[in-house]
Amino acid sequence: MTDYVIDVRGLTKSFGDKLVVDGLDLRVERGAIYGFLGPNGSGKTTSIRMLCGLLTPDAGSGTCLGLDVLRDSATIKQQVGYMTQKFSWWEDLTIEENLRFAARMHQLREPRKVVGETLERLGLTSRRRQLAGSLSGGWKQRLALAACLLHQPRLLLLDEPTAGVDPKARRDFWAEIHALARNGLTVLVSTHYMDEAERCHRLAYIAYGKLLAEGTPEDILAQVGLRTFSLTGAPPDAVGELGRLAGVEQVVPFGLRLHVSGSKADLLEASLRAYAATHRISFESVESSLEDAFIALMRGGESL
Amino acid sequence: MHRLLAVLAKEFIQMRRDRLTFAMMVGIPIMQLLLFGFAINTDPKHLPTAVVSAESSEFSRRLISAMSNSDYFDLQPAPPTIDAARQMLERGDVLFLLRIPAQFSRDLVRGQRPQLLIEIDATDPVASGNAMAALSALVDQAIATELKGPLSGLAARAGPIELRVQRRYNPEGITQFNIVPGLMGVILTMTLIMQTGLAIARERERGTMENLLAMPARPLEIMIGKLVPYILVAYIQVTVILSAAHFVFGVPILGSIPLLLLCVLAFVIANLSVGLLFSTLAKNQMQAMQMTFFFFLPSILLSGFMFPFRGMPGWAQNIGEVLPLTHFLRIVRGILLKVNGPADVWPNLWPLLVFTLVVVALGAKRFRKTLD
Ligand SMILES: Nc1ncnc2c1ncn2[C@@H]1O[C@H](COP(=O)(O)OP(=O)(O)OP(=O)(O)O)[C@@H](O)[C@H]1O
Ligand SMILES: [Mg+2]
Numbered sequence: 001m002t003d004y005v006i007d008v009r010g011l012t013k014s015f016g017d018k019l020v021v022d023g024l025d026l027r028v029e030r031g032a033i034y035g036f037l038g039p040n041g042s043g044k045t046t047s048i049r050m051l052c053g054l055l056t057p058d059a060g061s062g063t064c065l066g067l068d069v070l071r072d073s074a075t076i077k078q079q080v081g082y083m084t085q086k087f088s089w090w091e092d093l094t095i096e097e098n099l100r101f102a103a104r105m106h107q108l109r110e111p112r113k114v115v116g117e118t119l120e121r122l123g124l125t126s127r128r129r130q131l132a133g134s135l136s137g138g139w140k141q142r143l144a145l146a147a148c149l150l151h152q153p154r155l156l157l158l159d160e161p162t163a164g165v166d167p168k169a170r171r172d173f174w175a176e177i178h179a180l181a182r183n184g185l186t187v188l189v190s191t192h193y194m195d196e197a198e199r200c201h202r203l204a205y206i207a208y209g210k211l212l213a214e215g216t217p218e219d220i221l222a223q224v225g226l227r228t229f230s231l232t233g234a235p236p237d238a239v240g241e242l243g244r245l246a247g248v249e250q251v252v253p254f255g256l257r258l259h260v261s262g263s264k265a266d267l268l269e270a271s272l273r274a275y276a277a278t279h280r281i282s283f284e285s286v287e288s289s290l291e292d293a294f295i296a297l298m299r300g301g302e303s304l
Numbered sequence: 305m306h307r308l309l310a311v312l313a314k315e316f317i318q319m320r321r322d323r324l325t326f327a328m329m330v331g332i333p334i335m336q337l338l339l340f341g342f343a344i345n346t347d348p349k350h351l352p353t354a355v356v357s358a359e360s361s362e363f364s365r366r367l368i369s370a371m372s373n374s375d376y377f378d379l380q381p382a383p384p385t386i387d388a389a390r391q392m393l394e395r396g397d398v399l400f401l402l403r404i405p406a407q408f409s410r411d412l413v414r415g416q417r418p419q420l421l422i423e424i425d426a427t428d429p430v431a432s433g434n435a436m437a438a439l440s441a442l443v444d445q446a447i448a449t450e451l452k453g454p455l456s457g458l459a460a461r462a463g464p465i466e467l468r469v470q471r472r473y474n475p476e477g478i479t480q481f482n483i484v485p486g487l488m489g490v491i492l493t494m495t496l497i498m499q500t501g502l503a504i505a506r507e508r509e510r511g512t513m514e515n516l517l518a519m520p521a522r523p524l525e526i527m528i529g530k531l532v533p534y535i536l537v538a539y540i541q542v543t544v545i546l547s548a549a550h551f552v553f554g555v556p557i558l559g560s561i562p563l564l565l566l567c568v569l570a571f572v573i574a575n576l577s578v579g580l581l582f583s584t585l586a587k588n589q590m591q592a593m594q595m596t597f598f599f600f601l602p603s604i605l606l607s608g609f610m611f612p613f614r615g616m617p618g619w620a621q622n623i624g625e626v627l628p629l630t631h632f633l634r635i636v637r638g639i640l641l642k643v644n645g646p647a648d649v650w651p652n653l654w655p656l657l658v659f660t661l662v663v664v665a666l667g668a669k670r671f672r673k674t675l676d
Binding site: 084 | 306307309310311313314317318321322510511512513514515517518519520521522
């Protein structure tokens, strides 16, 4: 039997009469890095809040770390590290005071020692008396991650942890996430970055509160079944014209090339061949990217 | 318990770091005390006054000397002509102008009810009210001394000026003795409700509430941890106000101080519970602020702080009876000025406790809900 750290079914949440999460099923294996994707307002943050007991689902059931998400939210909170989308540590407390507060709230045995070690590991020992509010975005993110790891949680919920962080810091961040996962920590991470999505073991894509696709990045590409052609020689203003061809669902400029994709491969190829006959372009089949697949999913979601 | 201490420590650090707010919490009471105690005096004295007397009689001399002995009037050098006197009134050099016409004494003795003219600068009616009452009393006195012996029959008739000292019907006549203790309740109400409301709304506005709630703490621990520091602030304010009231304004402290401090605790908790309830309703600091004023205005207007409680219409008194400030004012004035003991205080203490219980129940219910 597979060991699921998160195993929920039919999670549903509305605010007022607005349905924000609609019957979400989610299963995450121990030690997995699970990517959670979806357009703005699709309900990612709301779903994560329901998992860690900050919001009570209107409907649905399941377990998180083997504990009932509806009844045991207090116990779940002790074993989960939750990094909020918006920096939510106290800007008018120093780095050290924030960490110490977290350590004491989790009732760690030796808060002083744990905080000292964490500061050392972060390389913030010399700046420990600095107010958290005066840190740069990248350092805030490192502090937030360190603070929610203090109590050695078994599940890490990260809500867009790398928004606004430079590429080097993002790479370091992901290296750490992978190291933690190798040690058995399970990570659920929401993101809008495709390169980050590709670094996840599995992905879930939601739009308008509904789960539209789930699986490894390859599974998702296969599920969406998108064909993509790369066109050379087309003038930039051909985008509109190409978009109206039968079978064309997306036209995206990539430098001097245009990527044209559609789910009906035969129709798409026939249209392009006809277009190439009258215009001075050439085209070749390329692999669809996750981004193309997600945009296709989102379009499909709209018509649901 | 550990977690409660952690929240407490955090609140104290944040409070200490927010120097401006802390300074305001101690500074506001001092400023208000000085304003109400010194500047805003609803029983002004030493009002500049001029007397133009067209006769030099026993009566006029007696009246003038009585006026200069009174605290209310500051007699200016007599102007030479009536026009000069009018100018002084116009310019605001004097607030009162008293004219004693020629043959006043003669007409008075003949029972012809002579006129005594008083012109008042009534731009601020409050300023002249009590002085006016005092003046008519002085006039009556002077007349009574004039009409002695065989003339006493005249004195029994209606005098030239109606004798009415309004003060007598205003037992809670506003004086510093009354205002300064009352100010303690007003200041506590304002700062406590506003500060607790803001403290929690601030967490929500900055997004730190989500973090706080994601930690394994019970709502009660968070609530108590956030409120307790303000009890301390309240006692600092009470100390400042009581010391100033006693040492600067000479307000007597006749009753038991421990009893007073105990009642302060009940009042403080009542206000903290209101602040907590508001903070669960407010989405941001602005709303918390608005709700504070929504509660604060009826508190100062209907509690008997601004206007004598018994002088208000019935419906206003009913609202007033619900407000914590009403009861606290009675308690403070009772203890400070009337040496009230525990038994005297109880009728006003239990409404405070009931109020707190109801509001805490509402607040706790809402607070748990705000996890959503
Ligand atoms: N407390 C709330 N009250 C009312 N509406 C809410 C609340 N929280 C979220 N919503 C609404 O629910 C929808 C989903 O929000 P959510 O934050 O879960 O989206 P998201 O996928 O995290 O978006 P983003 O990528 O922008 O962070 C949005 O339309 C949002 O306005
Ligand atoms: Mg979000």
